[in-house]
Amino acid sequence: MSSDTLAPSPAAPGTPDPAHAPSRPSLVIVGAGPRGTGLLERIAANAPELYAGPGLDIHLVDPHPPGGGRIWRQAQSPLLWMNSHAEDVTMFTDETVTMDGPVREGPTLHEWAGLDGAAFADRQLQGRYLRWVYERARAELPESIAVHHHARRAVRISGPRDARQQVWLEGRPQPLLADLVILAIGHLDAELDDEQAELAAYARDHKLVHLPPDFTADTDLSALRPGEPVLVRGFGLAFVDLMVLLTEGRGGRYEGDAYLPSGREPVLYVGSRRGVPYHSKIGYDWTGDRPPLPRFLGPAEIEGLLARPEGFDFRRDVWPLVEKELGFAHYHRLFTAHAERTAMAWADFEEKYAAATGPAETRALVAAAVPDPADRLDLTALDRPLDGVRYASHEDFQDGLRAYIEGDLKRRHDPSHSADLGVFLGLLSVYGQLVRLGNIGPWWHGFFSHLASGPPGPRLRQMLALSRAGLLRFVGADMTVTAEHGVFRAGSPTVPGFRVETRALVEARLPEPTVRRARDSLLRHLHADGAAETPEGLLRVDPVDGRILDGAGRPHPRRFALGPYTDARTPGAFTRPRTGGPAFRQNDAAARSALAFLSRSRTEGGAR
Structure with a gap:
């Protein structure tokens, strides 16, 4: 029977935790968001075939609610949307997924919520969908498998390669004992890189505002004052969230193609390497024959x-x-x-x-x-x-980029x-x-x-309205940022000679998923314990089932990792139906490897 412990009480020092009795195999999954939930669904699908043990404890470790996790939790602004059509979001496998486990189909977001398939759901609704998927996966587990949620952070994993692992939780004196550990952590906070650290130090010394890369819904934006110019570096999805929270989130509203300000908005000066927003989501359905893929890269x-x-x-x-x-x-x-x-x-x-x-x-x-x-x-x-494109004036560029966005919207719809x-x-x-x-x-x-993976078309139309209202100003491609003379300065070769000076700088992007700079002590300890990383700082894993590799390329028999901080990262948290989702394939392979190991270990009397 499944159980769910949302706020477990710490055991007294030296007292065994009854949920972790050594006679029962134990699997610890760190991260209970979409990846951990998808993994649980695959465990439920594969357990009848692969797990013959008398019982199994699955411990989900995440300070945020299971299902949505941090990024998709229900407790966030209803103004924030998904950037996918509701019909393009599913947590369930289908016949296009190349995997060894059974297909268990389920509803897409739009089918579950009764939405128009072309709608863009808000993240609160997606959080409810993910919670429902989590509850369904738990209900489909064999009765001998119990699920325990620990609303804490995992801070360290210890233990030899050939024996049970110890997973240490924040504020808990005893570790969870685990035959296997699977890291299903999503986006993590990171220490600043050298340039960001210099900018942050300059901001402190000169009483400026520097907001580093972060999940925008968690960023304190109160230091960005009404009417003041704010420099924004990054023109992707994090920028879209920032734009929403600083405009509609401060009381402004849209009427047709116009934006009616509340008077509490700052003026956003945005630039990036490309100098343009991500391409709009395509706004029509497929008809006719699909291209027979793969053809040249299979x-x-x-x-x-x-x-x-x-x-x-x-x-x-x-x-x-x-x-x-x-x-x-x-x-x-x-x-x-x-x-x-x-x-x-x-x-x-x-x-x-x-x-x-x-x-x-x-x-x-x-x-x-x-x-x-x-x-x-x-x-x-x-x-x-914008490569090689030059504008005579900043105002000419505003007209030019608005025309570019309008053209992209027209073509994509x-x-x-x-x-x-x-x-x-x-x-x-x-x-x-x-x-x-x-x-x-x-x-x-x-x-x-x-x-x-660009924004919904309506978000680009909002950008156009904010630009016409003078609250969004485009800087250009290959934007440079310096801190001097008590301000932040930015410019771009797109508009030679133009410079903007501000007292606030926002890094509008998620932190880079690197092992070495992760604020998460769990990953830092893994790195110190010998887990290998790529030159870009991603955790190296076996691309087949996600086992963590060491410097010699050896897979750890008891530690797995799936997610954006690994070198087998997939294109997003969710999968478009009937596109063979690689995340499903990875989840299935990891689940099957884990169940086979746990069953074999139990049969052979493996190390406890």
């Missing part, structure tokens, strides 16, 4: 890359395959759905495209077969649309440009394959997010 190509004794380089060896796959997805859709805009039969184009041996040959083929340049896929221009949706499906396919490569560096994740 399991065989991944196996070939992994088999290279000299290793592989992302730009040299992987990116050409990615580019070819995304191009195939784009042109398949263009030729099959909009053939009137092509000058060649699809069968002929496909044959020549597959045979093309380099970028120049591919460009020549596309130029001959696709007359309108607007119908050709240019990934470089999509990634860096026009099904005559549905080749863009083909590219989106290609991106999902590619990400699912690249997860198996492990460490490929940080660039790909940012590129994917820019193209495929």
